[in-house]
Each structure stands twice: as structure tokens, then as C-alpha cells.
Amino acid sequence: MIVNTELEQKGNLFPSKFVSFKKDVDTLYFSTDNNVVLQLTVFRDSVLRFRYTTTGTFDNDFSYAITKYASKGYNHLEIVENDEEYHIITSKLLCKIAKENLRIRIYDVKDNTLINEDEIGFHWEESYEYGGNIVKMSKTINDRESYFGLGDKPEHLNLKGKRFENWVTDSYAFGKQTDPIYKAIPFFTGLHHNKAYGIFFDNTFRTYFDFGQERRNVTSFWAQGGEMNYYFIYGPKMNDVVESYTDLTGKPHQLPPLWALGFHQCKWSYYPEANVKEITNKFRELQIPCDAIYLDIDYMDGFRCFTWNKDYFPDPKRMVKELLDDGFKTVAIIDPGIKIDHEYSVFKEALEKDYFCKRADGPYMKGKVWPGECYFPDFTKPEVRDWWSGLFKELVEDIGVQGVWNDMNEPAVMEVPNKTFPDDVRHDYDGNRCSHRKAHNVYGMQMARATYHGMKKFNYPKRPFVITRAAYSGTQRYTSTWTGDNVATWEHLSIANIQAQRMAMSGFSFAGSDIGGFAEQPQGELYTRWIQLGVFHPFCRVHSSGDHGDQEPWAFDDDVTDIVRKFIELRYQLLPYLYTAFWKLIEHGTPLLQSLVLFDQEDQQTHYRTDEFVYGNQILVCPIQEPNAKGRRMYIPRGSWYNFWTDEYVEGGKEKWVDAEIDSMPMFIKEGAIIPKFPVQQYVGEIEIEELALEVYYKLGKEVSELYDDAHDGYDYTKGRYSFRTFKLTGKANELIIQQHKEGKYEASYKTFKLNLHGLPFEIKEIQIDNEIISIENLQVNETLSMVVDKNFAEIHLIGK
Numbered sequence: 001m002i003v004n005t006e007l008e009q010k011g012n013l014f015p016s017k018f019v020s021f022k023k024d025v026d027t028l029y030f031s032t033d034n035n036v037v038l039q040l041t042v043f044r045d046s047v048l049r050f051r052y053t054t055t056g057t058f059d060n061d062f063s064y065a066i067t068k069y070a071s072k073g074y075n076h077l078e079i080v081e082n083d084e085e086y087h088i089i090t091s092k093l094l095c096k097i098a099k100e101n102l103r104i105r106i107y108d109v110k111d112n113t114l115i116n117e118d119e120i121g122f123h124w125e126e127s128y129e130y131g132g133n134i135v136k137m138s139k140t141i142n143d144r145e146s147y148f149g150l151g152d153k154p155e156h157l158n159l160k161g162k163r164f165e166n167w168v169t170d171s172y173a174f175g176k177q178t179d180p181i182y183k184a185i186p187f188f189t190g191l192h193h194n195k196a197y198g199i200f201f202d203n204t205f206r207t208y209f210d211f212g213q214e215r216r217n218v219t220s221f222w223a224q225g226g227e228m229n230y231y232f233i234y235g236p237k238m239n240d241v242v243e244s245y246t247d248l249t250g251k252p253h254q255l256p257p258l259w260a261l262g263f264h265q266c267k268w269s270y271y272p273e274a275n276v277k278e279i280t281n282k283f284r285e286l287q288i289p290c291d292a293i294y295l296d297i298d299y300m301d302g303f304r305c306f307t308w309n310k311d312y313f314p315d316p317k318r319m320v321k322e323l324l325d326d327g328f329k330t331v332a333i334i335d336p337g338i339k340i341d342h343e344y345s346v347f348k349e350a351l352e353k354d355y356f357c358k359r360a361d362g363p364y365m366k367g368k369v370w371p372g373e374c375y376f377p378d379f380t381k382p383e384v385r386d387w388w389s390g391l392f393k394e395l396v397e398d399i400g401v402q403g404v405w406n407d408m409n410e411p412a413v414m415e416v417p418n419k420t421f422p423d424d425v426r427h428d429y430d431g432n433r434c435s436h437r438k439a440h441n442v443y444g445m446q447m448a449r450a451t452y453h454g455m456k457k458f459n460y461p462k463r464p465f466v467i468t469r470a471a472y473s474g475t476q477r478y479t480s481t482w483t484g485d486n487v488a489t490w491e492h493l494s495i496a497n498i499q500a501q502r503m504a505m506s507g508f509s510f511a512g513s514d515i516g517g518f519a520e521q522p523q524g525e526l527y528t529r530w531i532q533l534g535v536f537h538p539f540c541r542v543h544s545s546g547d548h549g550d551q552e553p554w555a556f557d558d559d560v561t562d563i564v565r566k567f568i569e570l571r572y573q574l575l576p577y578l579y580t581a582f583w584k585l586i587e588h589g590t591p592l593l594q595s596l597v598l599f600d601q602e603d604q605q606t607h608y609r610t611d612e613f614v615y616g617n618q619i620l621v622c623p624i625q626e627p628n629a630k631g632r633r634m635y636i637p638r639g640s641w642y643n644f645w646t647d648e649y650v651e652g653g654k655e656k657w658v659d660a661e662i663d664s665m666p667m668f669i670k671e672g673a674i675i676p677k678f679p680v681q682q683y684v685g686e687i688e689i690e691e692l693a694l695e696v697y698y699k700l701g702k703e704v705s706e707l708y709d710d711a712h713d714g715y716d717y718t719k720g721r722y723s724f725r726t727f728k729l730t731g732k733a734n735e736l737i738i739q740q741h742k743e744g745k746y747e748a749s750y751k752t753f754k755l756n757l758h759g760l761p762f763e764i765k766e767i768q769i770d771n772e773i774i775s776i777e778n779l780q781v782n783e784t785l786s787m788v789v790d791k792n793f794a795e796i797h798l799i800g801k
């Protein structure tokens with residue numbers, strides 16, 4: 001361990017001796033004789049907030065990340081003082097604070113396991129360059145501790161032994177280990193002794209995290225300014241940590257419209273109108289489901305946001321309507337840079353109202369983006385956000401665009417060394433005026449937030465759909481996201497896999513990659529394998545720069561088209577399953593994807609796995625990430641599973657070779673699961689669904705599955721017009737029982753379920769539905785055994801011979 005004197009020589013300062021304690025309801029203050037104050041707030045029994053000042057007073061307490069809806073309140077709070085320490089005891093945690101140096105140790109109160117311990121703990125360095133402090137925290141690494149999280153880092157899922165920086169950055173053609181890239185999510189989870197905790201360092205300055213790289217036994221995090229201000233979140237299950245973090249920083253404010261979970265096609269750029277129509281017509285002609293078509297920057301007049309190039313798109317309203325009649329929702333890009341053009345109304349208005357960002361000494365922040373020289377709205381000012389929201393009236397309400405895509409909002413500026421605003425640019429920061437050093441990481445988030453409010457207002461009573469490139473913690477409340485400008489390589493396919501999983505465990509599930517790769521062009525094989533993975537990502541969009549050829553499903557050969565169709569159809573069939581998972585995300589913060597470590601943290605085998613993941617909570621998938629593969633080895637987590645394609649029953653807890661020729665991909669269903677499936681549609685709402693399939697996978701034992709449904713758009717579901725069905729499966733040697741419980745007032749169009757029975761170990765002798773014996777004739781014997789039942793059954797018994 002490094003001793004203080006060594007660190008002191010490096011300019012570090014430390015809290016000195018404790019002198020006083022004060023309690024104010026749920027908040028405790030510990031002061032030292034060198035003006036350090038630790039403010040400890042008991043948020044919940046398992047969530048503590050630690051905040052430090054070195055001057056005796058705190059900054060205004062303001063955060064863009066923490067939502068006003070975060071749950072607060074605890075069951076138990078006890079404070080005990082002895083000569084050396086204070087003990088803060090809740091029903092979940094025991095937190096010890098040393099009087100000598102304010103160092104913290106946190107224990108599981110039930111079994112006394114040490115969960116997290118300060119090494120040096122809080123210390124700081126004065127920043128000679130900027131004034132203020134560089135605030136630092138160091139913690140001891142536990143035996144065999146693993147680390148996960150941090151948003152979009154294109155690194156191994158387990159962060160142990162690595163160091164990272166958070167500074168949202170436009171990163172064209174980033175690679176494995178490029179750091180930082182587009183997002184700043186300063187939240188990680190630590191896992192040791194089967195206990196997980198999370199730390200959310202809510203500091204928007206440039207932050208750093210070191211997980212034992214610099215010193216093998218120390219994890220540290222620090223920021224170039226602001227306060228040491230972090231939340232400690234106890235699990236002990238990793239899923240609970242992610243849910244609590246999501247509770248703090250917010251769940252998506254509403255469900256997406258179901259179409260947004262369909263397949264999206266994008267390119268830079270589809271224009272003119274005839275080209276857009278050619279693409280959408282081809283989807284319908286080839287019967288490849290698709291719900292959204294994107295307009296990249298060329299739809300605008302000289303890249304001026306909120307304008308149209310009338311040569312390419314003479315009548316956007318008519319076009320958008322015609323596309324919609326054919327099931328395509330139009331999504332349009334909007335960037336933050338506003339072209340300097342005194343004839344352009346958006347520019348003029350923002351100038352008049354003083355909405356553009358300025359340099360410290362007064363002139364406007366001027367930077368080059370697609371339109372040439374631009375000024376940039378200060379989205380950290382509430383009035384500017386309101387104005388921005390209002391700009392969507394024409395685009396959304398009049399023209400009918402149903403999704404907005406926010407790009408370049410890091411903010412990205414071309415042709416300057418740091419690719420963004422200089423540090424001195426001033427921001428309002430909701431009345432807490434500051435420089436770009438503090439506002440940079442939230443600039444894109446605040447833009448997406450303003451866009452979201454505009455979309456929501458002018459699309460009402462339909463639900464909003466927004467997508468953003470830049471993000472800080474909490475952005476998931478407003479928008480979906482994609483992982484930026486990737487490359488058409490096999491390595492990038494595996495990066496996309498890691499990023500989507502990492503985003504989900506960082507509270508931002510509604511994410512996906514540019515399928516096929518943005519830069520360069522994939523071979524048909526890579527494209528096919530990427531589609532196979534992409535249909536299991538919450539946000540599913542093909543996008544490419546268009547510089548290197550086309551990336552539509554028919555741009556390769558007929559075999560590719562057929563396989564791609566098959567997988568996109570699978571996505572559409574599984575929509576009710578994904579929608580149910582989304583409901584659990586907005587209700588409980590449950591991630592849509594679970595890396596194996598989230599699925600089964602107790603099994604050490606999962607701690608260093610990156611390829612396999614669980615989609616929702618019952619479907620295990622593993623992409624093929626190499627050319628010429630006929631299958632792959634993968635880890636099947638504990639429990640038993642059915643191969644989705646063959647119904648082969650496999651025991652987990654071991655590695656296994658799984659066949660997967662180019663038209664397949666390793667995919668398993670958890671035993672006991674009941675997976676809902678829609679019929680294939682070319683777009684959401686194309687047909688009235690008359691019957692919903694339930695794929696029932698027999699298990700000797702019990703398993704619970706769920707099915708959420710509603711009108712697929714609009715807000716009626718918030719007034720109780722949804723249906724939430726719970727299916728309890730109980731399998732015995734000679735019997736299968738399915739019990740259904742339903743809540744909510746929504747009546748779906750379908751009246752029946754078609755039960756497809758997989759893996760039944762006995763021949764059926766008798767069927768009872770709600771205590772009535774049903775003729776065995778009702779069983780259909782096709783590929784699987786199936787039967788049609790009324791959707792409101794309460795209990796089904798299948799009894800064996």
C-alpha cells in the first residue's frame with residue numbers, strides 16, 4: 001500500500017482528524033479540522049450517497065442524472081459512536097467511518113462480509129490549471145473481485161486490470177480499446193464472494209476509473225473538477241444493483257411504440273424521394289419485415305436542421321404519409337450545429353434570443369460541422385430546451401415524422417484538435433453556470449432530452465421515439481441509442497455484442513449497433529452473422545455510410561436475403577417477448593439483456609464470458625463471430641435448456657459445441673419457459689392478430705413466464721388498459737400444469753392461444769381445462785404437439801398415460 005507521505009509528495013491532500021458530527025433526518029455530516037466535510041445520505045437501506053467538500057461548504061446540489069422519481073426511504077437507521085468510529089446501520093448495510101481519516105468500510109449487515117473498503121479513500125489535489133480540485137477516491141480490491149459496467153467501452157466485459165476515461169467523443173471507426181468514445185456512464189458494478197455492489201460517480205467532468213491497472217490491489221476513480229459525489233448501491237445480486245442504479249437515474253419514461261422494436265433500415269443517405277420509395281418497396285416486394293426508414297442529413301436544405309431539400313423531397317408530408325400507409329415510419333436526423341445564415345429562421349431566432357453557446361470572453365462558440373460554420377444552442381438552459389422542443393412542431397405534427405435521430409451531439413466539431421468545444425465555453429447548466437469542462441458530458445443528453453419533449457408533445461397521443469449518439473447517465477429516460485460509427489469487420493461484430501450487453505448492465509438497455517458496420521463494406525457472410533446478432537439487440541437498425549456500397553438485405557446474394565429474412569421474421573415473432581421485457585424495464589429497471597454474469601453470478605465460470613448472453617430472461621443466444629464457422633463452442637449456463645432449432649435438451653454448467661451453419665445461430669430456451677410469439681407481419685399492426693402462439697418447454701419442476709400486452713402505442717396502458725399475464729408451469733413425471741393469472745383491463749384482438757408443446761416426456765391421455773375434460777381430439781400432431789385454447793384459461797392439466 002502507498003503511504004500518505006508518498007502521495008503527499010505528489011501534491012495530494014487528505015481529510016485530517018474528525019471534529020464534529022451532525023444529523024439532519026436522513027443526512028449525516030462528518031467534519032474534520034481541515035474543512036473537509038463528508039455528507040452521507042441514507043437514500044435507501046441499500047443505497048448510500050457520499051459527498052465530500054474540502055472547503056466546509058457544498059456546491060448547489062444539482063444533478064442531471066438523478067431522477068426526481070428515484071425511490072427514497074429506509075426501514076432502519078441506527079448510528080453508533082465509539083472512540084474510533086461511527087457505525088451507520090441500515091437493514092442491509094453497516095457502514096463504518098474512521099474518525100482518524102474518514103475512511104469508509106461497508107459490510108453486509110446480515111453476515112458481516114466486507115463489501116467495499118476505502119484504501120486511502122477521499123483525497124484531492126488542487127488544480128493549478130483550472131482552479132478547484134481534482135477529486136479522488138481509492139478503494140481496496142477484494143479477493144477475486146470483478147468489475148463490470150461503464151456504458152459503451154469497447155473492451156472485455158470484465159473491466160478488471162484496466163483503466164478508462166469518460167469524455168463523450170465522436171469516434172469515427174473506433175476500435176477495440178479505443179477510449180473514451182461516445183458515452184460517459186460513470187457507473188460500475190463490483191462482484192466478489194457472490195456479492196455485488198455498484199458505484200455511481202455522479203460527476204460530469206472528465207472522469208477516470210482504474211480497476212487495478214496502476215496498482216494491482218486498488219480501484220480508484222477521480223475527476224478533473226467538481227465534487228467527489230458517489231452513490232454506493234448494494235445488491236447482493238448484480239441484477240438488483242442494475243435495477244437500483246436504474247431507479248436512481250431513471251427508467252425510460254414510457255414504453256416505446258411497438259414499431260420501434262421492429263426492424264429499421266438506414267443509410268447515409270437515402271435520397272431523393274424516389275430512392276427512399278425504391279428501398280421501402282423492395283422490402284415489401286421481398287417480404288422482409290421493416291418498420292422504419294431513416295432520412296440522414298441529405299434530406300435537409302444545405303444541412304440546415306428543420307428544413308427540407310425541396311429538389312429531393314418536394315412534398316415531405318405526402319411522402320411521409322405514403323410511407324406510413326405502407327407501414328413505414330419515417331425517422332429524421334437532427335444535429336445540434338445550426339448553420340450561420342442570417343436568412344435561416346432557426347438561426348435568426350436563436351441569435352435574437354441569445355440561445356447560442358459563447359466563449360468565456362464573449363464571442364459565439366463557432367465550429368464547423370456538416371453545414372459549414374455553425375453556432376450551437378446551449379441545451380443546458382431550460383429556456384433553450386423549450387424553444388428546441390417547439391421546433392419539432394412542423395416536422396412531427398405537420399409532416400408526420402415519427403422518430404428523431406440526434407447525432408453529433410458530443411458535441412462533435414470538425415477540424416479542431418480536440419474535436420469538440422474548447423474548455424472555456426460557457427453553459428447555463430440549469431442556472432449553475434459553468435464551463436464546458438463540466439457541461440461537455442451532458443450536452444448531448446440535454447439535446448436528446450429537449451428533442452424527446454418536442455417529439456412527445458407533437459406526436460401525442462402517439463408515443464415518442466428518439467435515438468441519440470452521445471449520452472450521460474440518465475439519458476435512458478428519454479431516448480434509445482446506438483453505438484456510433486463502427487466498422488464492417490468481424491472484430492466489430494464482437495464489439496457490438498459487448499457494447500449492447502454493457503449498455504444493458506449500465507442502465508441503458510435500448511441500444512444497438514450499426515448492423516453490418518458503418519464504415520467499409522461487409523461480405524455477405526459478416527452481414528448475415530451481424531443480422532443474426534442484431535435481431536437480439538433491443539434497438540435493431542442497419543446503417544452504413546453508403547460510401548462503400550449498399551447494405552440492404554438484398555445487396556448481397558439470394559441466400560443472404562433468405563437468411564436475413566428468416567432472422568428478421570424471428571424478431572417479429574418474438575416481439576411480444578421483447579415487449580414484455582420492456583415492460584419490466586420501465587416498471588422495475590430490469591435490463592433487457594443479461595450477460596451471463598448477471599444471469600448467474602454465483603457461477604464463477606460466467607465472470608469472464610463475453611459472447612453468450614440471455615435475451616430477456618429465458619432465451620440464451622451466442623453469435624457466431626468468425627468467418628467460415630459451422631458452429632462454435634459456447635458456455636451453457638447452469639440449468640437445463642432446449643436447443644431452439646432442434647429441441648435437443650441440454651444440461652448447462654458446461655461448455656459445448658453447438659452447430660450453426662450460416663442459416664442458424666446458437667440459441668437455447670430455458671426449460672419450463674413459455675415463450676409468446678406473434679405471427680410474422682411485414683410491419684407492426686399490418687394484420688389483426690387472431691391467435692398468439694405460446695411455445696411451452698416442459699420442465700420437471702416449476703418456472704414462471706410472463707406476457708405483457710397493450711395497444712402497442714398511445715398512453716392508455718398508463719390508465720390500466722394493458723394486460724399482464726403470468727404463466728406458472730409445473731411439470732411432473734406424468735403431468736404438465738399451466739396456471740394463468742391475468743391483470744389489467746386490455747383486451748387484445750386475439751381470442752386464443754396456440755400452445756406448442758416441446759419436450760413433453762409422456763403421451764397425453766387426458767386434457768383438463770378449468771376443471772373440464774376436453775377431448776383429446778383437440779391435440780394436433782405436427783412438428784410439435786399443439787392445441788388451441790381460450791386465452792383466458794385459468795388452469796390447464798395435461799395428464800400422461
Ligand code: GLC
Binds near residue numbers: 268
Ligand atoms: C455521423 C453519424 C452517422 C451519420 C453521419 C451523417 O457519422 O454517426 O450515423 O450517418 O454522421 O449524418
